[in-house]
Amino acid sequence: MDESAIVVRNLYKSYGSFEAINDLNIDIPKGKITGLLGPNGAGKSTLMRCILGLIKPTKGDIEILNENIKTGIPSVFRHIGSIIEKPDFYTYLSARKNLELLAMISKLKADQINIQQCLDLVNLTGRENDKVKNYSHGMKQRLGIAQCLIHNPEIIILDEPTTGLDPEGIIEFRNLIIRLRDEFSKTILLSSHILSEIELVSDHIIIINKGRLVAQGNIAQMLNEEDMVIYLETDDLPRTESIIKNNFNSTALASEEFIQFNLNKEKIPNLVQLLVENNLKIYRLDTKRGLEELYLNITSTHQ
Amino acid sequence: MKLLIFELYKIFSKPRTYISYGVILVIIFLIDFALLFSGQEYIDFLLNTFKDSFVIEGNILNGYMISYIILQTLIIHMPLLVALVSGDLISGEASSGTIKILLTRPNTRSQIYFTKWVTGELYTISVVILLGIVSLVFGIMLFGTGDLMVLKSDGVDLIQSDDLLWRFGLSMSLAVLGLSVVSTLSMMISAFVENSITPIILTMAIIILFTIIGTLDVPLFDLLRPYLFTTHMLVWKNLFDQDLNMNLIESSSVVLLVHILIFYSVGWYYFRNKDILN
Numbered sequence A: 001m002d003e004s005a006i007v008v009r010n011l012y013k014s015y016g017s018f019e020a021i022n023d024l025n026i027d028i029p030k031g032k033i034t035g036l037l038g039p040n041g042a043g044k045s046t047l048m049r050c051i052l053g054l055i056k057p058t059k060g061d062i063e064i065l066n067e068n069i070k071t072g073i074p075s076v077f078r079h080i081g082s083i084i085e086k087p088d089f090y091t092y093l094s095a096r097k098n099l100e101l102l103a104m105i106s107k108l109k110a111d112q113i114n115i116q117q118c119l120d121l122v123n124l125t126g127r128e129n130d131k132v133k134n135y136s137h138g139m140k141q142r143l144g145i146a147q148c149l150i151h152n153p154e155i156i157i158l159d160e161p162t163t164g165l166d167p168e169g170i171i172e173f174r175n176l177i178i179r180l181r182d183e184f185s186k187t188i189l190l191s192s193h194i195l196s197e198i199e200l201v202s203d204h205i206i207i208i209n210k211g212r213l214v215a216q217g218n219i220a221q222m223l224n225e226e227d228m229v230i231y232l233e234t235d236d237l238p239r240t241e242s243i244i245k246n247n248f249n250s251t252a253l254a255s256e257e258f259i260q261f262n263l264n265k266e267k268i269p270n271l272v273q274l275l276v277e278n279n280l281k282i283y284r285l286d287t288k289r290g291l292e293e294l295y296l297n298i299t300s301t302h303q
Numbered sequence B: 001m002k003l004l005i006f007e008l009y010k011i012f013s014k015p016r017t018y019i020s021y022g023v024i025l026v027i028i029f030l031i032d033f034a035l036l037f038s039g040q041e042y043i044d045f046l047l048n049t050f051k052d053s054f055v056i057e058g059n060i061l062n063g064y065m066i067s068y069i070i071l072q073t074l075i076i077h078m079p080l081l082v083a084l085v086s087g088d089l090i091s092g093e094a095s096s097g098t099i100k101i102l103l104t105r106p107n108t109r110s111q112i113y114f115t116k117w118v119t120g121e122l123y124t125i126s127v128v129i130l131l132g133i134v135s136l137v138f139g140i141m142l143f144g145t146g147d148l149m150v151l152k153s154d155g156v157d158l159i160q161s162d163d164l165l166w167r168f169g170l171s172m173s174l175a176v177l178g179l180s181v182v183s184t185l186s187m188m189i190s191a192f193v194e195n196s197i198t199p200i201i202l203t204m205a206i207i208i209l210f211t212i213i214g215t216l217d218v219p220l221f222d223l224l225r226p227y228l229f230t231t232h233m234l235v236w237k238n239l240f241d242q243d244l245n246m247n248l249i250e251s252s253s254v255v256l257l258v259h260i261l262i263f264y265s266v267g268w269y270y271f272r273n274k275d276i277l278n
Helices: A042-051 A075-079 A094-104 A115-120 A137-149 A165-182 A193-200 A219-225 A237-248 A265-277 A291-301 B002-011 B016-047 B064-076 B078-086 B093-094 B099-103 B107-141 B165-194 B195-216 B220-229 B229-242 B246-273
Strands: A006-016 A018-029 A033-037 A059-064 A080-084 A155-159 A186-193 A204-209 A210-218 A228-234 A259-263 A283-286 B146-151 B155-159
Touching: A006 A042, A006 A186, A006 A283, A018 A042, A018 A059, A018 A210, A018 B093, A033 A042, A033 B107, A033 B146, A042 A155, A042 B099, A059 A080, A075 A080, A075 A219, A075 A259, A075 B195, A080 A291, A094 A115, A094 B002, A115 A259, A115 B146, A137 A155, A137 A193, A137 A219, A155 A165, A165 A186, A165 A193, A186 A259, A186 B155, A193 A291, A193 B220, A204 A219, A204 A291, A204 B064, A204 B165, A210 A219, A210 A291, A219 A291, A228 A265, A237 A259, A259 A265, A259 B093, A259 B107, B016 B064, B016 B078, B016 B107, B016 B146, B064 B107, B064 B155, B064 B165, B064 B229, B093 B099, B093 B165, B107 B246, B146 B229, B165 B195, B195 B220, B220 B229
Parallel strands: A033 A186, A033 A204, A080 A155, A155 A186
Antiparallel strands: A006 A018, A006 A059, A204 A210, A228 A259, A228 A283, B146 B155
């Protein structure tokens, strides 16, 4: 079991009769990227805001680096950087001035402040004296990361950080997040609607729905525990499809080039044996366990 | 202290902060120059009813007189100028989202609220000092010094020039106290809403409503009048009475302080427990 950076226990948040968070218990491992998933209105942003002290929970406990935020605020915020929904700045000031002011109120010692390093990390060197109101969306997003890092926090919380970014920006952002984990050992909690993004960067996932925990765990383990998605290409696709239907009771989706179907990984050797016995030539057999499918399965069974 | 520097840097980086300073300077210079060219006609008009009863000697149209006229004219509009900045202190950050930056740094909400309030107070003080000092200095430069003649409904008070500077100083302090109520009120409203306009409009609406209640001669309003801060906001004028009513000045100051305390406490309590949802 990994050491936890954030522990949430029996958390509730209600607005009148509406339960935004309902008895939530989660653990966010240290030094890993944790993807937070859930449909719209699942409570992802509410959870993140509770962790950041922006929303007061109705009941329950949140511990950040072993410090309860009920008593530990504001000292725990020395260890957290965040972007919630969109990075926010004083747009009438320059990027550098924004970072200088934030460093000033972050109670840092002079030797702990390295504004230039943060600007270099997010590729904003050369534009740091421009007013933020003149920045593009991608530049603001990168400055948001610099803002997160200015006080060298151990934990970074990012709520939908790639919203509005172009594909190039998304790739750049993804690489930056991975770098923060690998080179700087940051703990990152990341929510996104783009499942493929979460799948590409996360070590750990948490799925919530209607304010309740639906699943959490190591992403590789969770994906392997379920059925596999098989992509199969043979010299006779119609016959292959028929064999699959008759022997594995699985519905195959056939395209002109390959067949896609679900199969328990234990049955893959049987499949190969059957195809060989039927004199079919196997050109390609890919197995994949997609987060998208896992997510849809889990959330649909918890409706 | 760093939080205070942070707040001051922000408000003095915004153009709206300088609107008040600009308005004050323009009005002072306009009044001064207008009176420089047609001041005697203005004095004749003011003294029309007394010209048969008094013989007036010396420099009546002096810097103190000009400054007193400017104070009377401008102080009525000062609440709007103060609310323009104080009303934006929290709601402005809420609407732009930057309140999240502030609240996720190692400072308590109480520290943040207090610092913002101090910032509003410092701004209020700066506006009053600018008004007082520029009107006095510029007035004295153009018109010289002399005794201050204050027209009352029941006669004229003449205050000697060597008895004036402390009165101006104390009246400025009382004006600051009155405007602090406005500043604290607009900041309290600012804690409740998510846009900058509402606190300004609501503050002015409250002042107008209370002023109407305070001036209408209705028996029911007589009961309310002593408790309205607007009744006591103009207590600074009492400093220019020949015989000072210190009891009135003290009781009005207490009423204003109580209002500041109430508005501050309500705003602070709400802000401390507020969920930041936008």
